[in-house]
Amino acid sequence: MSSEIFAAFDSRGTSATIAAGSLLFRPGDTASGLYTIRKGKVALIWSDTNKVQPMDTLGPGEIIGLPAALNGEYSMGARAVQDCELGFVPATVLTHMLQTNPRLLELVTRMLASEVARMRSLVTGMRKPKGGMRVSEGSRRTRQ
Amino acid sequence: VRPERAPRTQRRSARLLPDTTPLYRELEPFASFATAAKGDVLFRSDDPASGLYLLQGGSVSLMWTTRRSVRGMKIARAGSVIGIAAALNGVHNLTARATFDTSLGFVSVRTLVQLMESNSQIRNLVATEIAFEVLEVHSFIAANCRRIGWRL
Numbered sequence: 001m002s003s004e005i006f007a008a009f010d011s012r013g014t015s016a017t018i019a020a021g022s023l024l025f026r027p028g029d030t031a032s033g034l035y036t037i038r039k040g041k042v043a044l045i046w047s048d049t050n051k052v053q054p055m056d057t058l059g060p061g062e063i064i065g066l067p068a069a070l071n072g073e074y075s076m077g078a079r080a081v082q083d084c085e086l087g088f089v090p091a092t093v094l095t096h097m098l099q100t101n102p103r104l105l106e107l108v109t110r111m112l113a114s115e116v117a118r119m120r121s122l123v124t125g126m127r128k129p130k131g132g133m134r135v136s137e138g139s140r141r142t143r144q
Numbered sequence: 145v146r147p148e149r150a151p152r153t154q155r156r157s158a159r160l161l162p163d164t165t166p167l168y169r170e171l172e173p174f175a176s177f178a179t180a181a182k183g184d185v186l187f188r189s190d191d192p193a194s195g196l197y198l199l200q201g202g203s204v205s206l207m208w209t210t211r212r213s214v215r216g217m218k219i220a221r222a223g224s225v226i227g228i229a230a231a232l233n234g235v236h237n238l239t240a241r242a243t244f245d246t247s248l249g250f251v252s253v254r255t256l257v258q259l260m261e262s263n264s265q266i267r268n269l270v271a272t273e274i275a276f277e278v279l280e281v282h283s284f285i286a287a288n289c290r291r292i293g294w295r296l
Contacts, residue, residue: 067279070272075286076282109270112229112277116237121237
């Protein structure tokens with residue numbers, strides 16, 4: 001499932017090269033779209049008290065910022081920990097893709113549901129994230 | 145508590161609830177409504193998920209059960225949808241308990257899947273709602289990672 005989603009988004013992504021150490025986005029930034037990782041590694045970071053903490057590290061074949069792109073704002077940060085080649089899919093393109101491709105929307109929905117379960121099970125087991133499909137990055141939104 | 149099997153209660157239109165989410169409003173016509181008394185458990189962590197709940201009135205406490213404790217995650221208020229990610233995953237990973245006498249709508253997984261297949265608006269709203277759940281989980285962990293035992 002995850003490879004199909006990655007392929008669908010990556011095929012529409014605009015190529016971007018990011019140097020190691022560069023920030024892709026910060027918590028609170030408006031989510032302009034999602035990123036597919038073609039090469040390199042990206043660390044997701046969140047703030048715990050006054051320290052910046054790594055939450056997870058993602059690599060090739062994984063997607064960053066999908067929930068945020070749906071909701072509008074990044075709640076975590078992302079920093080390249082290696083030189084990276086990424087695909088960038090603007091939120092408007094993402095929305096159009098999901099609205100015109102019910103199969104893709106269903107896959108994305110189920111992947112996000114799995115991410116909810118994965119993170120909750122990590123909490124109940126008190127383990128840090130490791131392995132599995134990572135969709136990364138929550139977002140903030142104002143409920144209507 | 146199995147609202148889908150309980151006698152129907154009088155349904156209040158979602159328009160009368162001040163803070164219903166868009167997904168609540170879309171699903172409300174397809175829900176079976178019932179009541180739960182204060183203290184009733186709607187579902188427990190690891191229970192099979194047969195559907196989702198629309199919280200029509202009252203409130204429900206959602207709790208994470210860890211090996212060492214039960215930790216409150218949030219209080220769901222009237223107008224919200226509970227358990228949508230679990231409905232798609234097939235299993236609950238939270239425990240839900242009514243904190244007041246509560247009225248609930250129940251939408252079965254089968255109905256939900258049929259609606260998602262036939263209604264693009266509901267498809268979009270479900271995706272958005274679950275994306276928001278991802279946020280809630282990530283935000284909770286960010287705020288509580290030390291207390292829940294992660295060594296960062």
